[in-house]
Amino acid sequence: MSIVSRETPTISGWHRVIVPEPRPTSDVPYHHDRAPGQKFLVLADSVVRGSPIYVAARRVDRIPPEIPRWLDPHEHDCNSFYVFIGDGPRLSGLDAMVTLGEVTFPVTSPSAVLIPPYTLHHYWMTAGAGWYFQITLRPEYTDSLVPPDALGQRPAPTLEEIYQAARSQPRGWRFIGPEVFSMPGVTLDVTEFAGGGAPMAPLPPAAFGLDVVLGRGGSGLAVDYACGATSARLEAPSALVHVGERPVVTAPEGSGLLARIVPDAPFRTNGG
Numbered sequence: 001m002s003i004v005s006r007e008t009p010t011i012s013g014w015h016r017v018i019v020p021e022p023r024p025t026s027d028v029p030y031h032h033d034r035a036p037g038q039k040f041l042v043l044a045d046s047v048v049r050g051s052p053i054y055v056a057a058r059r060v061d062r063i064p065p066e067i068p069r070w071l072d073p074h075e076h077d078c079n080s081f082y083v084f085i086g087d088g089p090r091l092s093g094l095d096a097m098v099t100l101g102e103v104t105f106p107v108t109s110p111s112a113v114l115i116p117p118y119t120l121h122h123y124w125m126t127a128g129a130g131w132y133f134q135i136t137l138r139p140e141y142t143d144s145l146v147p148p149d150a151l152g153q154r155p156a157p158t159l160e161e162i163y164q165a166a167r168s169q170p171r172g173w174r175f176i177g178p179e180v181f182s183m184p185g186v187t188l189d190v191t192e193f194a195g196g197g198a199p200m201a202p203l204p205p206a207a208f209g210l211d212v213v214l215g216r217g218g219s220g221l222a223v224d225y226a227c228g229a230t231s232a233r234l235e236a237p238s239a240l241v242h243v244g245e246r247p248v249v250t251a252p253e254g255s256g257l258l259a260r261i262v263p264d265a266p267f268r269t270n271g272g
Contacts, residue, residue: 013244015227016048020057020212020237025070028141034070036063036125037132040237043210043261045139048241052265053186054141055210057237058132060094063125071122073099075146076136078117079185083133083175084109085257087217091166091173091192094130098123098163101156110166112175114184118146118154131214135176135261137185139268166190186263193221194255206262211240211247214257221256225249243267 020040025031027041037060041047044054084107086093091110098107100121107113107123109130115121125132138144156162164180166173172191176184215221215236222235227247234240236256240247249258 013228015230015240015242015245015247017232017234018042018047018239018241020239021047023056029145030072030074030122032070032072034068036060036067042212042239043241044141050268051241052137052139052268053210053261053263054134054136054138054144055212055261056134056141057212057214058134059237060125060132061129063127063129067124069122069124071124073120073122073151075118075120075151076115076138076144077146078137078144080115080134080136080144081176081184081186081188082107082113082115082123083135083188084111084130085132085175085190085214085259086110086128086130088128088130090168091130091190094125094128094132096123096125100162101152103156103159105159105163107163110173110175110190112164112166112180112188114162114164114176114181116157116162119156120152129217131216131257133188133259133261135186135188137263137265185265186261188259188261190257190259192257193223206242206246206260208243208263208267209241210261211242211249212259212261213238213240214259215254216256219255221254221258223249223258 020042025035040057042055086109094109096107166175176188213234213236225247227245
């Protein structure tokens with residue numbers, strides 16, 4: 001099991017360490033195991049009861065030429081996001097193609113694609129290496145899926161509405177937020193750490209957030225964090241869910257990324 005405990009907290013001010021669980025790509029509908037790299041389930045209601053979002057990550061070290069398509073077109077009844085983070089300088093180095101409705105377009109990291117509700121979509125990676133996030137604004141991925149007989153009934157939005165490069169900011173990069181997409185329902189900030197033992201730049205505070213520690217390009221990252229009265233070390237890949245806490249994070253060893261995902265929806269402390 002990937003977490004310390006799945007019990008729902010009954011008071012504010014708590015945190016939980018998660019070791020993302022490797023999963024087959026086919027563990028959710030429309031996905032097949034021909035996909036490159038390794039999928040990890042990071043957060044869902046089945047991981048931490050009460051979570052309002054689903055987050056999966058994929059580590060890709062190599063994309064074979066002529067890889068067969070592994071994702072069938074589908075729709076969600078809520079906002080969802082594709083996030084591309086490359087291993088190259090300034091998070092470049094991961095390329096993909098995305099189809100929304102009848103429109104297919106190239107994507108290069110660092111960037112995010114918003115998939116609005118009831119928009120037929122799929123993607124495939126074409127070159128490079130790095131990390132990919134799938135974020136869906138429902139407690140479980142399958143909760144969001146539109147029935148097959150209702151697919152393809154809405155036109156796709158314009159490219160400017162759905163595909164945006166990450167915005168550089170003092171503490172790193174903003175991939176998702178209200179200044180990037182209209183009413184996204186979630187924010188995603190990424191801080192890059194290149195070693196040397198310096199403190200990691202602070203991430204924005206959040207009443208409920210998910211911090212994900214990731215290695216890059218064969219290098220690992222270990223960070224120390226203090227959350228409330230406790231402290232621990234997180235080694236990539238790992239994550240921290242925090243509710244009503246503001247974790248203080250430093251990075252004394254290695255290189256990599258720390259991503260903070262903050263949904264607008266509150267953590268459901270009653271689990272319902």
